[in-house]
């Protein structure tokens with residue numbers, strides 16, 4: 001297996017899509033599970049921590065590490081299997097969907113970063129996309145996983161199973177878990193990143209814990225994922241609102257029409273009033289159930305509007321502004337998104353920060369990027385302070 005310590009390879013994997021740069025000591029390029037185990041052994045002998053990297057599209061530095069970074073893009077292979085697919089952890093999401101298309105299928109969760117993101121990354125982060133209202137998160141479509149544990153032993157996890165070696169440890173975690181979750185686990189659509197303790201408490205299997213665990217429990221090599229039929233019909237409706245708050249307040253009513261996506265774009269992105277885009281998939285009556293202010297877009301306009309949402313930040317960059325990825329996905333109940341956003345913008349405004357807001361209004365999950373002058377004195381301190389305040393606001 002190839003392990004590199006030369007400066008160029010290390011530098012290439014020192015960044016993701018965040019502002020961070022962490023130079024690894026070495027990078028490895030495994031092509032199968034035994035090579036992953038070999039890489040872990042190599043790192044263990046040298047006392048190096050191991051970080052997995054899939055597509056490198058994380059926005060918080062999660063795939064960066066000072067020790068050995070495992071470039072998993074060589075873990076390939078796609079085997080469609082009825083209403084599911086077995087795929088290597090290094091398979092790209094766009095590549096996977098292209099392979100499924102001739103079978104009339106696709107992966108439901110539609111991470112916007114599909115051109116970079118790979119299977120290991122979307123499973124490890126329990127990713128989802130604009131259509132999470134319809135298709136949920138990746139953790140909900142994982143049927144089986146294969147990987148390698150910290151000791152380098154192969155691991156195969158199936159739904160409903162708790163491997164004997166894990167019974168004692170995970171049994172302790174399960175004790176009293178349901179009561180603890182009932183006391184403090186928020187019942188919101190986008191919920192938490194991190195360990196899916198709610199799914200674990202319900203299913204009582206090891207498989208439920210891996211999506212969202214970001215490489216802390218095992219290194220994934222293959223996944224069996226449920227697929228969905230390709231939609232046959234797609235309608236996109238659009239409405240403008242005088243304020244961002246007005247748009248966000250209407251979003252829950254749009255969700256109730258059976259929408260697959262309810263997305264918001266603020267004035268920074270539209271150049272005019274804030275806009276809601278509402279998509280219905282295979283729901284011909286859906287657009288008619290929307291408030292009268294919505295207009296059903298003709299196919300060409302729909303394509304342009306959706307592309308505008310998909311490439312939101314590209315448009316901002318073209319306008320010469322610098323949006324900082326700082327708190328990408330603050331999530332609240334959709335009904336709370338309007339008041340939450342007002343408070344958040346006031347909080348930023350009191351620190352002299354303007355921000356662009358867009359994202360998944362129907363899921364209560366907003367992308368909020370402060371627009372900054374990178375040369376402004378004291379900027380890092382201001383942003384750190386704002387980040388803590390936003391975290392408190394979400395809590």
Ligand SMILES: Cc1cc2nc3c(=O)[nH]c(=O)nc-3n(C[C@H](O)[C@H](O)[C@H](O)COP(=O)(O)OP(=O)(O)OC[C@H]3O[C@@H](n4cnc5c(N)ncnc54)[C@H](O)[C@@H]3O)c2cc1C
Pocket residue numbers: 016017051052053054055056057058059062063072089110111112113116117118119120121122123124125126127128129130214215216218219220221
């Ligand atoms: C423009 C843009 C749009 C985005 N849109 C979305 C979106 O719509 N929805 C969303 O959820 N996220 C989104 N993201 C964030 C990011 O793309 C997702 O988190 C994605 O799932 C990461 O996949 P990746 O393959 O790039 O993983 P990486 O960034 O390489 O890694 C992500 C995490 O997974 C771990 N990991 C990777 N491979 C393995 C493995 N084989 N075994 C164990 N752990 C592993 C890494 O250690 C790291 O912790 C977006 C990012 C950008 C830049």
